[in-house]
Amino acid sequence: MLEVHGLHKSFLLPDRTRMPVLEISELVVPAGEQAVLIGESGCGKTTLLHCIAGITAADAGSIKIDGIEITRLSESGRDRVRASKIGYVFQTFNLLAGFTALENVRLGMTFASGAKDRQRAVAMLERVGLGDRLHHKPSALSVGQQQRVAVARALVNRPKLLLADEPTANVDPANQQKIIDLIRECCDENRIALLMVTHSMHVAEQFERVIRLEEINHAVRDVLLESAE
């Protein structure tokens, strides 16, 4: 489902030097597999997810989503792949404050090419247990509920790949597990590949596959070596 080969990503610093952030020779997440991505702060986890989602263009290498080589696509081509094949859950949920729960979920369908029926959005919210909160604005929802809306929004297009960037970092411990369970169940039900970033060892332990970014990211290893010298 997700195949990354020889990915290079660097940032141009204000002093015009390039800072390499990602140098990954291989990362594969097959369809239906659920994996966590762990690593120290600043090691490039978010940047990797952005590259995979096509939000940021990679410098070099190959990223295949459901067989589509997105590094060769134009920006709008990547937007289209993201809209239809990728769901994204953020650490700060990123619900739009002016829109109700239902509207936030429907917003997830607006930019994809598929069917845009309201009923599916309602069903998705019911699936995450918010059938009675359809018309609440985010400010009228609890933190846990907000993240569940975000999960519903990410999954409503039945993506092939769900990217989650620390989805429980802002949620209280009691809700953390519920969110994790919800995400994993939904992915299971639809054979969605999951790549989830987390800082919580407790969360990481629940996954059969744990990817340590430091181990596959040569850029970071080099930086670490440099700083060790």
Next chain:
Amino acid sequence: MNLITIAFRNMQQRGLASALTMISMALGVALVVVVLSISWIIKESFDRNSNVGYHLIVGAKGGALQLALNTVFYLSQPIEVIPYEEYLEFLPGDDGRPNEIKRVGGWIAEPERKGIFSSYTRGGFAIPVCLGDYVGRFRVVATKPEFFEKLRYGKAADQEYRFESGRNFQVYSPEHGYFEAVVGSRVAREMGISVGDTVKTTHGDPEGEGHGQPFTVVGVLAPTGTPNDRAVFINLEGFYLIDGHARAFEDEAHPDAEKVYVEPELPPGQPPPLPLEKRDLTAVLVKAGQPMFAVHMARPINKRLRTQAVSPVKEVTNMLEMFVDPVRNALLAVTIVVCLVSAVSILVSIYNSMNERRRDIAVMRALGARRDVVLMIVLLESMLIAFSGGALGWVAGHGLAALASPLVEQRTGIQIGFLSSITWVELTLVPGIVILATIAGIVPALAAYRTDVSRHLT
């Protein structure tokens, strides 16, 4: 959800700012609509009256505009007079002049000759008017009954004068002699005058010295929307018999060699009218037999010692161009600036909100929205604000005009319905403002377009 709904939600989210921008836009548009309506009313009232139903005003040499303003609109200061003999030259047909001389009587040269311009006016008419007196604050027009029989009014000069009550005045009637009057609809309403009442005229201006002779009102005109609603019409013969209206310095009254005395041919019992040599006029309203004749007549009239010919249509159009149009254009310029300012305020309002929205835009991009889609959403938002503001202002402007309609109708006789004053300028207004806002919206829309997604996602 479609993009318009999204744009609408964004607008809602910034409720106050959007509302204020919209209101400023609405005020601008309402202002334009009101200005256009007013200029429409002015133009309309001039239009209605510029087609006065005659071709020329013949009056004393002097200001042409003043002559037209006096005669058509009963405005401006009283003007110089011309002798009654000048009027006689315009009476249509070979026997027009001799007949009038026989009717009035007095000292006159060549009483049997036809009028110089009589062939031009064959099939048309010449109507004398004397201005200068007042009833209350309303101007008095001393004229002949033909005024209401032959003149027409309205845009196409095809409407006949009608009497709401009573009848036209007569040159001489057994009950009232020479002293009958007809009042315009507004005079009747404002002064509470009805048929059977008498009016007394004052000389020169509303506060002038009063004349002793009363006139009996025999008719009230139906409203016409012309200045005639604001005038009192008295019989010319009666006017001449009022003290002080006969020519004071009878320099021409001394019969010189050429002049002969003609005895007036009066029905039994009718007192003699003021003789010819003592009569003066303010103007003669001339309708030529053919429009072309009017053009040909003007030169010889102007060559005469005392008279000039003025085309009321031309004078009124000139005045519109000289005075009304520039004012309207200035107002329009001001209102265009107002619209520009409100377009800029849309720009500023949305642009200011861009910082708070960067995250929303980034989220939409992360959900798969292309750059041009988020650009479109912002553009749509500014179009929505402009459209609602524009439509609101348009409705408000016309509502205001419709509210003022009774007042305007009372004053000018012009009815403004909700939509009657729409001009093509106006039809471009709302689309124009939407286009303006779209252009203004490009600035924040481009900012949305350029939003760095990864930087604003956490």
